[in-house]
Amino acid sequence: MKVLYFAWLRERLNKGEEEVAPPEGVATVADLIDWLAANDEAAALAFEDRKIIRAALDEELVEHQTPIAGARTIAFFPPMTGG
Amino acid sequence: MFVRLQSAPFDPGAEIAGFLKGREDTGALVTFTGTVRSTPGKPVKTLTLEHYPALAQKQIARFATQAMARFGLADIAVIHRFGTMNRGEVIVMVLALAAHRQAAFDGANYLMDWLKTDAPFWKREAGPDGETWVAAKAEDDTARDKWKTGREG
Numbered sequence: 568m569k570v571l572y573f574a575w576l577r578e579r580l581n582k583g584e585e586e587v588a589p590p591e592g593v594a595t596v597a598d599l600i601d602w603l604a605a606n607d608e609a610a611a612l613a614f615e616d617r618k619i620i621r622a623a624l625d626e627e628l629v630e631h632q633t634p635i636a637g638a639r640t641i642a643f644f645p646p647m648t649g650g
Numbered sequence: 651m652f653v654r655l656q657s658a659p660f661d662p663g664a665e666i667a668g669f670l671k672g673r674e675d676t677g678a679l680v681t682f683t684g685t686v687r688s689t690p691g692k693p694v695k696t697l698t699l700e701h702y703p704a705l706a707q708k709q710i711a712r713f714a715t716q717a718m719a720r721f722g723l724a725d726i727a728v729i730h731r732f733g734t735m736n737r738g739e740v741i742v743m744v745l746a747l748a749a750h751r752q753a754a755f756d757g758a759n760y761l762m763d764w765l766k767t768d769a770p771f772w773k774r775e776a777g778p779d780g781e782t783w784v785a786a787k788a789e790d791d792t793a794r795d796k797w798k799t800g801r802e803g
């Protein structure tokens with residue numbers, strides 16, 4: 568699946584997107600964050616304050632407990648500050 | 651109804667004229683125009699807006715559709731810029747058209763409150779001390795949440 572990063576999350580990770588293949592057992596958005604953070608030091612730091620990170624699955628805002636099965640794209644980003 | 655995301659500057663007056671053209675059936679247009687703010691205490695040279703195009707378009711169209719239905723608007727439009735803009739420049743404009751003023755005020759207000767917190771844009775300010783990401787404000791969440799009482803969304 569493709570993972571997108573925006574704003575300071577993108578900067579801290581030094582990348583805007585990547586392809587990942589999480590193992591079985593990575594079932595939810597929260598699981599995916601844990602898995603990304605466990606495998607990469609920059610990700611561990613970027614996702615340090617997990618509760619403020621927002622996620623979108625295939626261009627739909629979701630909560631951290633949402634299952635990710637079947638999703639093609641997941642985006643992670645800080646709280647939104649438009650307008 | 652339209653939602654336009656663009657990097658180019660636009661003229662709010664021309665947008666109003668275009669939106670009102672041929673609408674003799676409606677009596678009230680409320681617009682909100684948001685601009686890049688710079689004050690002596692917090693000088694801003696430029697503001698850069700990053701966005702997630704597909705989701706931004708979808709979210710704003712959703713809030714616009716909800717505003718139309720909830721307040722019985724005749725029409726609504728949103729123009730939101732992304733990229734880098736100078737202080738004083740227009741960032742966003744909302745135009746809400748209705749038969750009477752209250753619905754138009756409420757529609758514009760509702761749309762802006764949702765857009766601030768739930769449309770994927772991120773502001774980065776450049777000032778004399780460098781660049782910083784603008785932090786989200788709790789009061790923006792509160793402003794959005796007041797619309798949740800009674801009817802959802």
